[in-house]
Amino acid sequence: xxxxxxxxxxxxxxxxxxxxxxxxKRNTITIFLCIELMLNGVNLxxxxxxxxxxxxxxxxxxxxxxAVAAAEAAVGLAIIISIFRNRESLNVDDADTxxx
Amino acid sequence: xxxxxxxxxxxxAVAAALNVLIQRNPLYSALxxxxxxxxxxxxxxxxxxxxxxxxxxxVYAGAILVLFIFVIMLLNAPKQQLQIDKQKGLRYxxxxxxxxLLAEAFYVVWRVQDIAMPVVKEGEEAVGTTWSxxxxxxxxxxxxxxxxxxxxxxxxxxxxxxxxxxxDK
Amino acid sequence: MPxxxxxxxxxxxxxxxxxxxIMPEAxxxxxxxxxxxxxxxxxxxxxxxxxxxxxxxxxxxxxxxGILYFNIxxxxxxxxxxxxxxxxxxxxxxxxLMFLIGAALSILLSIKYxxxxxxxxxxYYALILFSVTGMMFMASGVDLLxxxxxxxxxxxxxxxxxxxxKRDQRSNEAAMKYFLLGAFSSGVLLYGISLVYGLTGTTxxxxxxxxxxxxxxxxYNLLGxxxxxxxxxxxxxxxxAAGMFFKVAAVPFHMWAPDAYEGAxxxxxxxxxxxxxxxxxxxxxxxxxxxxxxxxxALEGDPANNIAGLPGWALLLGIVAAxxxxxxxLAALIQNNTxxxxxxxxxxxxxxxxxGLIAGNQTGYTAFIIYLFIYxxxxxxxxxxxxxxxxxxxxxxxxxxxxxxxxxxxxLTVMMTIFxxxxxxxxxxxxxxGKLYLFMGLIETGNPWLVRLAILAVLMSAVSLYYYIRFxxxxxxxxxxxxxxxxxxxxxxxxxxxxxxxxxxxxxxxQPLIRLTQKAATSQGLKTYVYEEKPAATDSTDxxxxxxxxxTPPRR
Numbered sequence: 001x002x003x004x005x006x007x008x009x010x011x012x013x014x015x016x017x018x019x020x021x022x023x024x025k026r027n028t029i030t031i032f033l034c035i036e037l038m039l040n041g042v043n044l045x046x047x048x049x050x051x052x053x054x055x056x057x058x059x060x061x062x063x064x065x066x067a068v069a070a071a072e073a074a075v076g077l078a079i080i081i082s083i084f085r086n087r088e089s090l091n092v093d094d095a096d097t098x099x100x
Numbered sequence: 101x102x103x104x105x106x107x108x109x110x111x112x113a114v115a116a117a118l119n120v121l122i123q124r125n126p127l128y129s130a131l132x133x134x135x136x137x138x139x140x141x142x143x144x145x146x147x148x149x150x151x152x153x154x155x156x157x158x159v160y161a162g163a164i165l166v167l168f169i170f171v172i173m174l175l176n177a178p179k180q181q182l183q184i185d186k187q188k189g190l191r192y193x194x195x196x197x198x199x200x201l202l203a204e205a206f207y208v209v210w211r212v213q214d215i216a217m218p219v220v221k222e223g224e225e226a227v228g229t230t231w232s233x234x235x236x237x238x239x240x241x242x243x244x245x246x247x248x249x250x251x252x253x254x255x256x257x258x259x260x261x262x263x264x265x266x267x268d269k
Numbered sequence: 270m271p272x273x274x275x276x277x278x279x280x281x282x283x284x285x286x287x288x289x290x291i292m293p294e295a296x297x298x299x300x301x302x303x304x305x306x307x308x309x310x311x312x313x314x315x316x317x318x319x320x321x322x323x324x325x326x327x328x329x330x331x332x333x334x335g336i337l338y339f340n341i342x343x344x345x346x347x348x349x350x351x352x353x354x355x356x357x358x359x360x361x362x363x364x365x366l367m368f369l370i371g372a373a374l375s376i377l378l379s380i381k382y383x384x385x386x387x388x389x390x391x392x393y394y395a396l397i398l399f400s401v402t403g404m405m406f407m408a409s410g411v412d413l414l415x416x417x418x419x420x421x422x423x424x425x426x427x428x429x430x431x432x433x434x435k436r437d438q439r440s441n442e443a444a445m446k447y448f449l450l451g452a453f454s455s456g457v458l459l460y461g462i463s464l465v466y467g468l469t470g471t472t473x474x475x476x477x478x479x480x481x482x483x484x485x486x487x488x489y490n491l492l493g494x495x496x497x498x499x500x501x502x503x504x505x506x507x508x509x510a511a512g513m514f515f516k517v518a519a520v521p522f523h524m525w526a527p528d529a530y531e532g533a534x535x536x537x538x539x540x541x542x543x544x545x546x547x548x549x550x551x552x553x554x555x556x557x558x559x560x561x562x563x564x565x566x567a568l569e570g571d572p573a574n575n576i577a578g579l580p581g582w583a584l585l586l587g588i589v590a591a592x593x594x595x596x597x598x599l600a601a602l603i604q605n606n607t608x609x610x611x612x613x614x615x616x617x618x619x620x621x622x623x624x625g626l627i628a629g630n631q632t633g634y635t636a637f638i639i640y641l642f643i644y645x646x647x648x649x650x651x652x653x654x655x656x657x658x659x660x661x662x663x664x665x666x667x668x669x670x671x672x673x674x675x676x677x678x679x680x681l682t683v684m685m686t687i688f689x690x691x692x693x694x695x696x697x698x699x700x701x702x703g704k705l706y707l708f709m710g711l712i713e714t715g716n717p718w719l720v721r722l723a724i725l726a727v728l729m730s731a732v733s734l735y736y737y738i739r740f741x742x743x744x745x746x747x748x749x750x751x752x753x754x755x756x757x758x759x760x761x762x763x764x765x766x767x768x769x770x771x772x773x774x775x776x777x778x779x780q781p782l783i784r785l786t787q788k789a790a791t792s793q794g795l796k797t798y799v800y801e802e803k804p805a806a807t808d809s810t811d812x813x814x815x816x817x818x819x820x821t822p823p824r825r
Contacts, residue, residue: 002106002146008467010110010143012205014136015460016198017117022453023194029126029172031449033133036164037117038456043156044140045463051147053470056227056236058463059152060244061414061472063233065459066159067248068421071255073164075425076448077171078262079432083441084175085265204504242283243291243351244414247406250298251422254399257305258429261392262444 007048015041032076039069106146113139130168137161149228286350289340290357292333293365294402300326301398308391319391320380320760323398327373334369338362347792353473355409360792363638363785364408364551371544371645372401377764378649379536381756382656386534388434397540400426404548411559413462413472416552420458420516424451427545431533443532450515450525458512464505465560468498474560482563503580506564509556510585516549517619520593530612535659535666538608539652542615543645550622550641557582557626558634558795565629586627587722593620594729601736607655608666610736611648614692617733618644624707624726628719633710634790639782640703643691643775647700650688650768653761657681660756671740673749681755682744684769689737691772694730699775702783704730 018041021034043062050058116135123129137160144153226232237245287295304319304326311318337357341348347358355361376394383389403422410416428451432444466472469480484498511522518526530538557564565581597617604610622644625637657678658665675682691700704726711723775782 002102006106006110007143007147009205010113012201013114014117015456016201016205017114017121018456019201019453020194020198021121022449023197025121027124027126028445028449029168030120030123030129032452033120033126033129033168035449035452035456036133037120037136038453039459040136040140040160042456042459042463043152044143045460045467047144047147047149047152049463049467049470050227051149054227055470056232057241057414057472058466059149059228059233060236060241061417061463061466062149062152063155063237064244064248064414064418066155066164067252068418068425068455070159070164071251071421071425072448072452073167074255074259075262075428076452077167078259079428079441079444079448080171081175081263082432082435083438083445086436086438086441204501207500239280239283240352241354241414243354243406244412244418247403247415247418247422250399250402251418251425253302254396254422254426254429257392258396258426261390261396262429262432262435 004048004052008045011041011044011048013041014038014044017041028080032073032080036069036073039065102146106143109139109142109146112136113143127169127172130165130172134161134165137165144228147228148226151228151230151233283351289337290348290350290355292337293330293369294405296330296333297326297398297402297405300329301395301402304391304395304398308395311391316389316391317380317384319394320376323394324373324376326398327369327376327401331366331369334362334365342788349411353475354412354415355406356411357409358792359785359789360551360554360638360795361409363642363789364547365405367547367642367645368401368404368408368544371540371547371649372397374646374649374653374764374768375536375540375544377760378539378653378656379534380760381758382534382536382659384758385659385661385756386434388534393430393433396426396430400430401544404544404551407548408551408555410552411474411555413466413474413477413560416555417455417459417462420549420552421455423545423548424455424516427537427541430537430540431529433537434534437532439532440534441532443529447525447529447533454512454515454522457508457515461505461508461510461512464501464508468502468505474555477560478562481561502564506561506582507585509561510582510589513549513553513556514589517546517553517622518616519589519619519623520596520616521589523593523597523616526616527609527612530615531606531608531666535608535652535656538611539649539656542611542652543648546615546619547641547645550619550637554626554634554637583627583629586623587718590620590623590627591722591725593617593623594726598729598732598736601733604736605668606666607668607671607740610668611651611655614733614736615648617729618648618692621704621707621726621730624711624722627722628707628710628714630710630713631787631790632706632713634795635783635786636703636706636710638786638789639706639779642782642786643699643703643772646768646771646775647688647691647698650684650765650772651692653765653768654681654685654688657755657757657761657765660753663751663753668739668743669747669750671743672747674744676749678755678757681757681765684765685744686741687769687772689740691776693734693737695734697773697776699772699779702776702779706783 015038018034018037021037022031025031025034043065046058046062046065050056050062113136116132116139119132120129120136123132137156141153141156141161144150144156300323304323307322308316308319341357341359341362347356349356376397379393383393400423403419403424403426406419407416407423410419428444428448431447432441434440465477468484469477471477471480481502484502515522515525530542533541561582565583594617597613597615597620601610601613601617604613622637622640625633625635625640627633628636655665658670663670674685687698691698694700694704708723708726711719711726
């Protein structure tokens with residue numbers, strides 16, 4: 001039987017890798033992927049706790065998080081496309097005015 | 101036996117997650133993230149959350165990440181494009197933050213030990229099945245479910261508004 | 270299948286409740302959908318009709334909110350519904366009123382702005398309504414799941430609105446930045462939420478509040494195993510606070526605000542700086558005052574019901590509020606872009622608002638709500654004046670654009686002056702009432718550290734006058750820099766007039782608003798804290814920072 005703490009440790013590790021990626025990476029899409037990684041870490045915590053509590057609400061939370069992630073992905077990628085279109089039409093390939 | 105499986109899966113998940121950071125091309129990062137998600141879905145099955153495991157594969161890996169890959173291919177962006185400048189200090193903030201979170205992880209592993217999963221008795225509905233998730237979704241969690249519906253509608257409209265080319269009307 | 274039968278009877282209850290408890294939100298959603306359909310049918314030059322339809326929706330929602338308010342005040346009790354997912358109490362009603370007023374004024378400001386930008390499209394107004402729906406659920410949600418999903422409903426619609434000017438690169442990039450940091454902060458908040466769920470086994474705020482003291486009292490049994498969970502409690506609280514600090518733009522997590530405020534369409538900047546901020550604060554209050562009241566922590570002289578030996582959120586919020594006020598005001602001094610300046614001013618106002626939560630008494634909570642209410646009116650007014658300066662070829666967001674305004678538009682100048690004085694907290698404007706209550710709340714506690722915080726807030730309030738007076742000097746003293754006349758549209762004038770009247774009215778006769786917010790501050794479940802009288806000798810020795818952490822219990 002795998003103890004709960006292992007699951008929690010793994011999810012904390014995944015969350016940390018994701019959060020580090022947000023700070024380290026410079027590519028917009030990769031940062032976005034790292035945020036998805038963080039959400040996956042959270043989901044593992046919730047599912048593990050839900051399984052060990054025998055309580056379904058954690059899994060519903062995960063269900064909602066996935067729905068939110070889908071909405072975020074659609075909107076975020078649309079924003080990326082609109083940035084790209086503007087840069088393309090303005091013919092500025094590597095002018096970065098965005099600062100984080 | 102189960103512990104060995106967990107370790108193998110966990111190593112795959114962490115390796116794929118690290119690969120997301122290591123790769124310079126976002127396409128490879130996205131593909132690598134699919135690996136993490138598949139591994140997590142195995143863990144969900146081990147945790148008896150069959151429904152969420154299926155959703156993880158079908159929606160997360162199958163739809164959301166495919167959307168990512170689709171956009172990356174569509175833009176066909178060279179590596180330099182879509183980059184953002186960061187303030188210098190931000191990178192160094194990552195290390196203490198990671199340290200804190202990792203310390204927390206080890207603290208949890210150290211403190212919360214030897215807890216067994218509750219055993220499902222005969223005739224009892226297990227928590228992770230589609231049936232139990234569905235019943236909870238349409239009774240106790242009806243309101244968040246409805247709000248999620250509004251959220252998805254709004255995101256749909258928003259994505260169209262932002263991504264539509266001007267002058268198509 | 271007894272569970273299915275149960276579900277059927279549950280459904281009847283739900284249907285009855287839905288008719289009453291979520292009617293304001295349901296109306297808004299319906300009107301948003303109607304606006305979308307109407308937008309498709311209208312020709313290009315008639316899109317303004319959509320704005321009026323959305324305003325009608327807000328009006329209908331206000332009416333149903335009023336009915337709901339009379340319902341709960343005649344029962345003299347709050348109503349919960351949807352299996353304790355939401356609560357309708359005075360707190361929720363007052364915040365919902367605030368969001369509706371903010372949204373209505375923002376729509377009035379938008380009509381002219383979108384015309385000037387050539388982006389008059391119906392989706393804009395529908396998205397505002399969707400985001401207000403999210404905000405209203407944020408104010409009444411008492412379950413972490415409801416709160417999270419409505420937060421996202423609000424946040425994602427605002428990401429889209431920030432990037433609404435598709436052809437403007439600044440708008441795109443502001444949206445990108447706001448989006449990335451917003452999604453990141455949601456992740457952080459969510460991790461905090463998952464830890465709280467792990468510690469208490471529930472997502473209901475009331476149950477969490479009941480369970481946390483046992484969890485945190487050092488020998489909690491997580492599923493039967495004795496373990497010291499206090500540091501995990503602390504960590505989850507910090508993560509949740511960090512997520513919320515992002516949303517309200519408090520200082521260590523404020524870096525998105527100036528860029529997002531500058532790049533967004535000005536009408537959306539106005540909407541973000543008031544309604545989004547108020548909604549985030551409403552959720553902040555719910556999370557911390559309903560969900561984690563016992564983690565308030567051991568400031569000296571606190572009652573014994575706090576967790577021993579752990580610094581709580583009062584200390585955390587106190588430090589953040591102090592840094593936020595100082596940093597926001599100092600950074601605002603050197604800005605030349607007015608939208609950026611107001612972004613920093615809005616950061617500093619977030620710091621002021623936090624003071625109400627820190628005070629933790631009746632006056633503090635009243636101040637918290639009343640300040641947000643007044644801030645909504647005065648900040649919308651200032652942004653309305655900036656929008657009035659926007660015309661063909663002139664962005665209107667530089668300080669020089671205000672030069673000599675008094676000779677071009679005397680009435681606009683007078684209104685702008687009133688809003689600015691109100692932001693600075695000068696009597697007899699409404700801003701003075703808000704600030705007075707905030708400071709009174711802190712001083713009433715009698716805690717020396719909180720009194721010092723109040724003194725700092727007064728000082729910073731004086732600093733803020735400097736940059737508000739820069740506007741006034743430009744308007745009255747500087748010579749006109751360009752002769753082009755202003756274009757004030759009827760809706761914009763209406764919005765400004767309503768805002769200025771309310772600001773003056775509240776400043777002169779604040780009693781009705783105070784009564785309303787006091788009711789909200791005494792809402793069921795809001796825990797107040799009374800400081801015990803202590804001899805002066807001990808007061809000076811134990812400082813909040815010096816609360817000793819007890820040694821970690823030995824390993825099992």
